[in-house]
Every structure is written in structure tokens, then in C-alpha cells.
Amino acid sequence: MIILSILAMTCLVFLSRYLFLEPRLPLRLSPGVQKLLSYSSPAVLTAIWAPIVFTHDSQLNTSVSNPYLWAAVLAGIIAWKTNNVLLTTVVSMAVFLVLNLVVWG
Template structure:
């Protein structure tokens, strides 16, 4: 049953992407809907990273010893300044590891 559910979800995701990416299919979205869909990526990403950064054990964790906040601030700054995804990812992960293992060690 689990495998069937996984395959059904995979098929649904594939078909929903295929309908909009295949240029030969006559499916077109209005420009206003295309403009609206530009916000879906950042909204989903924010829904993923915000609970990780700001909560711990289902409680709000706004403390100066929170390595997630410091690494997220650095990642945001590096992404804004350099516009380099690889550099932003590697540097912010290294800083998070350093903060988590050395600086804010419990």
C-alpha cells in the first residue's frame, strides 16, 4: 500500500509538471496567473526553513546562541551580495558547523 501511494504521488507530481513544461501541449496560463505563481517558490521555501531556524522543541528560539539564526543571516547576506548559490551554501554550512560544534557548544 505504501509503495502504491509513493508511485501515485510520483505520477501526480510528474504529470502536473509535464503539463506546464511540455511546449507541444496547448496548456497556457494567463499572464496574471503566471505572475502569481512566481511567489509560490519563495513561499514554499520559507515554509520549510522558518520553523527550522526559529523553533527548537516546538518553542520559539530567538536567542543569541541559536546557530541557525546566525547561519541563516549569513546565508541571506551572502546570497544578496554574491548571487552565488554554491558559495552561499558552502560558507553558511561551514559557519553553522563551526558555531554549532565550537562556539555555542553545550
Template sequence: MILLSILAMTTVVFLSRYLFLEPKLPLKLNPTFQRILSYSSPAVLTAIWAPIVFVHDDKLALSFHNPYLIAAVLAAAVAWKTKNVIATTVLSMGCFFALNAIL
């Protein structure tokens, strides 16, 4: 039963990707739907990082003792100013590890 479930999920994922990525298929999305889909990646990423940054021990953690929050604020500022992914990643991770060692 588990193997059948895995194969079914694999088939669904493959077909959903194949329909949109195969250039020979006549399936084209209209501009409105493409614009709507452009918001899905930021929405999913926000759903992943927001609980990590803002919630600890099932409580809202908005303090200077939260290294996740401080590193996230730094990452947002560096990304906004430099628009450089590597600089943002290195600086925010360095800040996070330093704060984690200190706090």
C-alpha cells in the first residue's frame, strides 16, 4: 500500500511538472494566471521561514534575545541594499552563528 501511494504521488508530481515544462504541448497559461502563479514561491517561502523566525516554545518571540529575528532583519537589510545573494547569506549566517554562541 505504501509503495502504491509513493508511485501515485510520483506520477501526479511528474505529470503536473511535465504539462507545464514540455514545449511541444499546446498548453499555455494566460497572463493573468501566470501573474497569480508568480506569487506562489514567495508565499511558500514565507510560510516556511516565518514560524522559524518569530515563534519559539509556542510563543511569539520578538526580543533582542532571538538570534533568528536579528539575523533575519540583517538578511533583509543586506539583501535590500546589496541585492547580492552570497553576501546576504554569508553575513546573515555569520551573524546568526555569532549570536547563537553569545546568547
């Protein structure tokens, strides 16, 4: 049963990607739908990072001793000012490591 589920999910993902990426198929999305889909990536990423940053042991954690919060704020500022993904990632990870191990470790 598990193998069947995995194969069914594989087929579903492949077909959904193939329908939109194959240039010879006549399927085109309207500009309204394209604009609506442009919000899906930020929404999914927010759903991933927000619980990591703001919760600890199933409790809301917005204290000043939260290294996740400090690193996330710094990453947001660096990304906004520089538009450099690599710099944002490396600096925010380094700040998180220093805060987690040295300051509040």
C-alpha cells in the first residue's frame, strides 16, 4: 500500500509539473492566475520559517534571548538592503551560531 501511495504521488507531481512546463501543450494560465500564483512561494516559505523563529517547546517565544529571532531580523535587514542571498545566508547563520553558542549558550 505504501509503494502504491508513493507511485501515485510521483505520478501526480510529475503530471502537474509537466502540464505547465511542456511548451508544446496548449495550456496557458491567465495573467490573473499567474499573479495569484506569484504569492505562493512567499506564503509557503513564511509557513516554514515562522514557527521555527517564533515558537519553542510549543510556546510563543518573542523574548530578547531568542537567537532565532535576532538572526531572522538581521537576515531580513540584510536581504532588504543588499538583495544578496549568499551574503544574507552566511551572515545570518554566523550571527545565529555566535548567539546560540557564545552569548546564550
